Amino acid sequence: MIKENLEMVEANIQSACKRAGRDRSEVTLIAVSKTKPVSDIREAMACGIKVFGENKVQEIRDKTAEITEPLSWHMIGHLQANKVKYLPGVACMIHSVDNVKLADEIEKQAAKHDIVMDVLVEVNMAHEDTKFGISPDEAADFVKEISVNKHINIRGLMTIAPYTENPESNRVYFKGLRELKDKINAMNISGVHMDTLSMGMTGDYEVAIEEGATFVRVGTGIFGERNYSK
Numbered sequence: 001m002i003k004e005n006l007e008m009v010e011a012n013i014q015s016a017c018k019r020a021g022r023d024r025s026e027v028t029l030i031a032v033s034k035t036k037p038v039s040d041i042r043e044a045m046a047c048g049i050k051v052f053g054e055n056k057v058q059e060i061r062d063k064t065a066e067i068t069e070p071l072s073w074h075m076i077g078h079l080q081a082n083k084v085k086y087l088p089g090v091a092c093m094i095h096s097v098d099n100v101k102l103a104d105e106i107e108k109q110a111a112k113h114d115i116v117m118d119v120l121v122e123v124n125m126a127h128e129d130t131k132f133g134i135s136p137d138e139a140a141d142f143v144k145e146i147s148v149n150k151h152i153n154i155r156g157l158m159t160i161a162p163y164t165e166n167p168e169s170n171r172v173y174f175k176g177l178r179e180l181k182d183k184i185n186a187m188n189i190s191g192v193h194m195d196t197l198s199m200g201m202t203g204d205y206e207v208a209i210e211e212g213a214t215f216v217r218v219g220t221g222i223f224g225e226r227n228y229s230k
């Protein structure tokens with residue numbers, strides 16, 4: 001089933017790129033494997049998938065300990081500062097930076113490992129109370145504030161759009177995130193050149209690609225429904 005799902009997702013990505021006049025190589029599919037077993041990940045790997053997303057530090061650690069092939073693992077979920085220390089050498093990018101304490105801790109741990117960690121600033125485009133992320137009007141100041149950190153590379157912005165049956169209703173948020181990135185880039189903050197937009201999930205990744213997504217994070221559409229009760 002994973003193989004068929006991946007073929008369908010890939011076809012959808014290609015159509016969306018075509019509609020938007022974008023090259024397929026501009027969009028990276030992150031297979032979101034949270035809650036799913038290593039056997040599912042191996043099935044996706046057999047189809048050529050090399051980029052995976054997880055939202056829990058313990059799970060990303062367990063899975064990277066078990067799967068030692070060269071893959072890219074993205075930390076896409078809410079992150080507590082006290083868990084950052086486990087991520088250098090494990091995650092290639094953190095998508096969920098939304099507070100100074102967290103950024104400071106990433107700086108500290110990255111410096112300790114003598115690496116520069118790629119990060120995205122999570123923006124709560126729809127101002128949902130239930131979601132993490134910085135508000136759009138605070139994003140520019142926040143980027144400026146954390147840009148002083150030498151071991152953090154702010155690659156771009158990430159958003160989790162509202163859950164909806166109608167993906168078109170999220171277009172405004174994806175367009176807004178792209179415009180926010182352009183606005184912040186135009187401020188010429190020292191050391192900040194954002195080229196990444198992480199937006200679009202199973203329900204809305206095609207619209208997100210039409211609006212400029214460079215990472216789409218697809219879980220259910222590849223691995224099927226998640227069971228959180230286990």
Ligand SMILES: *Cc1c(COP(=O)(O)O)cnc(C)c1O
Pocket residue numbers: 032034055076077160201202203217218219220221
């Ligand atoms: C779970 C998750 C996804 C994938 O969601 P699907 O709707 O299953 O595609 C994407 N992004 C984040 C941050 C997630 O936590």
